[in-house]
Amino acid sequence: MNYNKNKLKELRERDNISQKKLSEKLSVTEKTISRWENGESQIKPDKAQTLADYFNVDVGYLLGYNEGHQRMYEMFGVHPEKGSMGIIELAELIEVYDLRFIKDEKILDELQRDTTVAIKFLESIQTKLLLYGSISKGHTYRFEEIINFLLDFYETSERRKKELSGNNKN
Numbered sequence: 001m002n003y004n005k006n007k008l009k010e011l012r013e014r015d016n017i018s019q020k021k022l023s024e025k026l027s028v029t030e031k032t033i034s035r036w037e038n039g040e041s042q043i044k045p046d047k048a049q050t051l052a053d054y055f056n057v058d059v060g061y062l063l064g065y066n067e068g069h070q071r072m073y074e075m076f077g078v079h080p081e082k083g084s085m086g087i088i089e090l091a092e093l094i095e096v097y098d099l100r101f102i103k104d105e106k107i108l109d110e111l112q113r114d115t116t117v118a119i120k121f122l123e124s125i126q127t128k129l130l131l132y133g134s135i136s137k138g139h140t141y142r143f144e145e146i147i148n149f150l151l152d153f154y155e156t157s158e159r160r161k162k163e164l165s166g167n168n169k170n
Contacts, residue, residue, distance in 0.1 A: 006064045009037040011055040026050060099160040108161045115154045122147050 012022055012033075019033040026033075026047060035041040043051065043063065052059040102108055126143040129135035135143075 108157045119150050
């Protein structure tokens with residue numbers, strides 16, 4: 001059976017560590033590391049957590065579940081660190097959302113729908129955490145910062161749609 005393609009080999013090569021050395025750190029065989037990297041066997045949860053901690057990434061990223069991290073690496077040249085929720089500083093992101101490269105209004109519509117869903121999702125989580133008193137002021141502020149960024153992004157995409165529709169009339 002071929003399991004989900006994980007990022008183990010990529011992370012191992014990034015940190016310039018051999019299969020042998022990694023196998024010694026995890027108390028597994030080199031063959032086990034090779035089978036994990038080739039998708040021939042699945043990484044067990046306890047080993048996945050150990051590997052994620054070792055490489056300072058989230059388990060979801062290690063196991064290949066979060067492709068957004070790869071896109072961030074392609075755009076920014078860095079992997080988000082463990083615990084960062086995959087978020088690069090907002091000041092860096094602001095440079096990215098110059099949307100002039102998008103020429104299709106349908107793509108902008110999709111971005112706006114996704115942004116709206118993300119805002120509602122974050123607001124829902126924030127509300128539930130506030131209801132049960134399990135969120136700090138710092139985290140509340142971070143939620144607000146992300147939501148405000150998404151609102152700005154939505155408005156930027158709306159302006160881009162207007163630019164495109166204005167160009168189409170000419």
